[in-house]
Amino acid sequence: MKKLSLIIAIVALVTTGFYISYFSKSAYSSDAGKLEITFDFKRGVPVEPGMGLASAQYAVWIEDNNGKLIKTVYVTSYTSKGGYLERPESIPVWVSKAKPSQLSDLQLDAISGATIMRDGERKYIWDCRDENGNAVPVGTYRFFVEGSYSWSSKVLFSGTVTVGGNTQNNIPVTADYNDEETHNRDMITNLKATYIAPEPSGSVLKYFIGSTEYTVNGVSNTMDTAPMIHEGRTFMPIRFVTDNIGAEIQWQAADQTVTITQADKTIRLKIGNSNATVNDASVPVDSTNQNVQPFISNGRTMMPLRFIAENLDCTVEWAPEPRMVTVIN
CATH class of the missing domain: 3.30.457.10 (Copper amine oxidase-like, N-terminal domain)
Structure with missing residues (x-):
């Protein structure tokens, strides 16, 4: 993946595997605060030996209350770089919202991660800015984490955050699984969301x-x-x-x-x-x-x-x- 100053990736080895965090430079300086989303990731195993995994794909994004995409915070590289054409069942909600076929290579590089996926904790930070780097208006927004964990089986986590308000710990998150498939269902667990209000800039x-x-x-x-x-x-x-x-x-x-x-x-x-x-x-x-x-x-x-x-x-x-x-x- 091309090296971009827009995206910083910090990888630190911890006892449970790899800790990976992606955030933009402005994440810690936005006047509107920041939203932190963390979860445990487990890549999973094939349903049967030799069949391939067909999972381990996920995306994190923000929408306004009208369902308009505000920003893709992160998406796995395989899907963003055309994998949705080979495997239409891969994180289809994000694909329909982000329309990756209309994005440039530079835009895709800015939101996608490394191809190699390792088990461990993930942290993603939304800096309360849109795709163009503009601070979003104060108000409520929806955040989503979509994961394809076994072929067409997927999960969609969602919640609501108030930007510009007080710090919000343990924001309620809803998990919606599209079927009863349990294989690799623990790909994304312990998902938590926290909104951190900005510190006063003056006195x-x-x-x-x-x-x-x-x-x-x-x-x-x-x-x-x-x-x-x-x-x-x-x-x-x-x-x-x-x-x-x-x-x-x-x-x-x-x-x-x-x-x-x-x-x-x-x-x-x-x-x-x-x-x-x-x-x-x-x-x-x-x-x-x-x-x-x-x-x-x-x-x-x-x-x-x-x-x-x-x-x-x-x-x-x-x-x-x-x-x-x-x-x-």
């Missing part, structure tokens, strides 16, 4: 009303003045936000103005003023309450947290219990 800050303790990506820190509720809004020394998201802050005592800059964004607020400027455009600090304006308390400048964080393209979440504000950069 997650948590502040607690009335407490000087706060966290940055789970690490505890201390500020000198606790956040407070004023006019129904959270106010706090904004430096404890800006310093943790890469923004700069300046205090001009002459006119009691605070200037915050980050990339191409500049925000200016003035003590006692219900209006601010964002890139020189005048905007209300709170369109529903003109009393929401910066103020000084015990020598500390208290700023409206949500207004500043959202104008710096952060997400702000409020939890009534335990009166916690989360800022996600």
Whole structure:
């Protein structure tokens, strides 16, 4: 098989045989997370000596909820390279979906594995991208593992994964066998699927009303003045936000103005003023309450947290219990 940078194959000898894993370079960097599918593979033996095996073929692929093929994660080489013409019963569902006769050699090389099949654990990773390398939209998708284990006898494993949600362990998987044939039925066993949610790419800050303790990506820190509720809004020394998201802050005592800059964004607020400027455009600090304006308390400048964080393209979440504000950069 041609050597491609798109596919990396790692083969490590373990006590049960060979451990084989196939994954794309982007599998560990996708913003949408990744789906891991593992199972034990056993190549099997011929029904009768000299008859040939006619099995050990399988494919792993992803579809959307409308049955459209999103990506073939893996398919055995024999079938992908024309074996479906010699043996039409070989993983027919995948063949009907992927239409390998219409794929180029380069495309087939990118999804197929070595011809020699050894017993052992298999791991396949979908990087939540389509055939063209584009990240798929957040939502639910169907994954399939089809195996032809003895001539026309086959099994189709399937399950549903939610991309963009929380980590999902032990995703339910259904196994559908097309007949009662038991010979080589243990070709694919112990199939498990896990969706691993992506790690936050920026900072997650948590502040607690009335407490000087706060966290940055789970690490505890201390500020000198606790956040407070004023006019129904959270106010706090904004430096404890800006310093943790890469923004700069300046205090001009002459006119009691605070200037915050980050990339191409500049925000200016003035003590006692219900209006601010964002890139020189005048905007209300709170369109529903003109009393929401910066103020000084015990020598500390208290700023409206949500207004500043959202104008710096952060997400702000409020939890009534335990009166916690989360800022996600």
